[in-house]
Amino acid sequence: MKATRLFDCMALQAATPVAGLLNAKENGVWKLYSTETVHRLVNELSMALLNLGISAGDGTTEGRDKIALISNGRPEWLITDLAVQQIGAILVPLYPNSNAKELEQILNESAVKYVFVSGTELCDKITEVKANIPSLKQIYSFDRIDDCAHWLELLKPLQAGDIERIKTISDTVKADDVTTIIYTSGTTGRPKGVMLTHKNILTNVMDSGEVLKQIPVEARTALSFLPLNHIFEKMCTYIYFFFGFSISYAESMDTIGPNLREVKPYIFTAVPRLLEKVFERIMDAGQKLEGMKKKIFLWSIAVAEEFEIHGKSPWYKIKLAIADKLVYSKWREAVGGNVKAIVVGSSATPIKLEKIFTAAKIVILEGYGLTETSPVIAVNQYIPAMRKFGTVGPLLGNVQVKIAEDGEILCKGDNVMAGYYKNPEMTAEVIQDGWFHTGDIGMLDEGKFLKITDRKKEIFKTSGGKYVAPLPIENKMKENHFIEQMMVIGSERKFVSALIVPSYTNLLPWCKENDILFVGHDQLMQNPRVIALFNGIIAGFNPEFNHVEQVKKIALLSNEWSVESGELTPTGKMKRKVIMEKYQKEIDKLYSGEAGDSTCDIITPAH
Incomplete structure (x- = not known):
């Protein structure tokens, strides 16, 4: 059969059923949801929603009923998604960490009728604003909690004619119908509802799926832990569905390590921040070694940093093989032993990490796209000829790209969204003559590999009228293992500065080796030798940039930026405006001429 809707994956799955299509831990034990069980639950929920009066209405996006889903990744998430799809309704998935005010705004804008949540906290959050959402009729929870209806209460055994009724309705669903409205978290401004059709996502699924076809059928297992309401993880999930993968869901972000060792997946998706955290733990463990073991560990890191996709000298290959046997093989065991590739998206991956993981035979496949493009525009592939460090890979099949005169990446294809929900003006701003801006x-490196050089809105101008692109500076300097996070600033200022969060995983062992007493992060940031260390790091990088781009001052910060503390989006992007506001005092000190306790005047060595 030729799939034209996302839920067509069910017919393909039925032809080759498996015992563990979806898997999750319940009360500490892995529970396997077979293909048959998943499909039965999908159909029962579809019938329950129809009996509640949910319908495709007049067939327009506005007329179709909306169902909201606010939950961590779990089998029930996909079951709800498929059930909503096949009766022609529209799913509105939201981030679990969204605040109540934002949820109220989105649920009202989309006139959601029912909300499915994963537990007490989310049920309470929606209950708090329910009275302000006239369209909302009921909240259902996947977990059994007091004062909230359980989703299984909706389900009843299928009766004669139910499947035929569902099929009659699903046959009316077309490829160009909107299947989901995904509200972007955004680094600034109000969330926008991106309308994606079955065709948008499915074409991206099929073209991206070509990247995974080399994986043997018997090894097609994946672990999922990124938010499913983000199009990156949702689209990858449908790749798994259409290409015969078994999916297991991590219990939480804190249990990814143990879950990897239990599931032993071949592949998983991640954001660069997670890779950074994994590497921090590797370095932390290595720094605790002593004697020859520590020397071998540090030598293996240096070998990995030299890795090139298309090979090096025979002597390097010998060193790589030795490092693999002594060190890298242990890394692979720590993530289950079977992981061959990690698909990475959301923000730029440091080249150093790409090299280190790939050298260890865990190939990093970095891609690029936006919610509005379903999302993949380009992606590095497992085949060495289709990969290049520092780029986001070759263009995806059937996706067109051209570079505008000002360098902006424009995209055209079936993957480009239907528009922003209830916002035709903003839609017209970003889609012009069929091209999404x-x-x-x-730029296209070698005419083949797409390379992202900056975010158009993040490029700033100094008071001297010179333009500065912060992303290349940040990405380059974060290659140093002492720099955890970094934001380059300087809009309408005389010179460029930066806010830096040190990598305490690497800094603390250095302090110990240099007899610097650790009494707390705040005090450490004021230590003259620590300041001198970062002074030297920045000074060493500065000659790689032109004079106006060189970082003249830095402020060292004691607290890591995170989603929870508000500086990062749920997908790990910096909220630059939030960071600027939060650290305004430190920024003012950088430009006041004061010799602040944790600011450094950088002295760049001569070229």
């Missing part, structure tokens, strides 16, 4: 600046 990504807002990112880039």
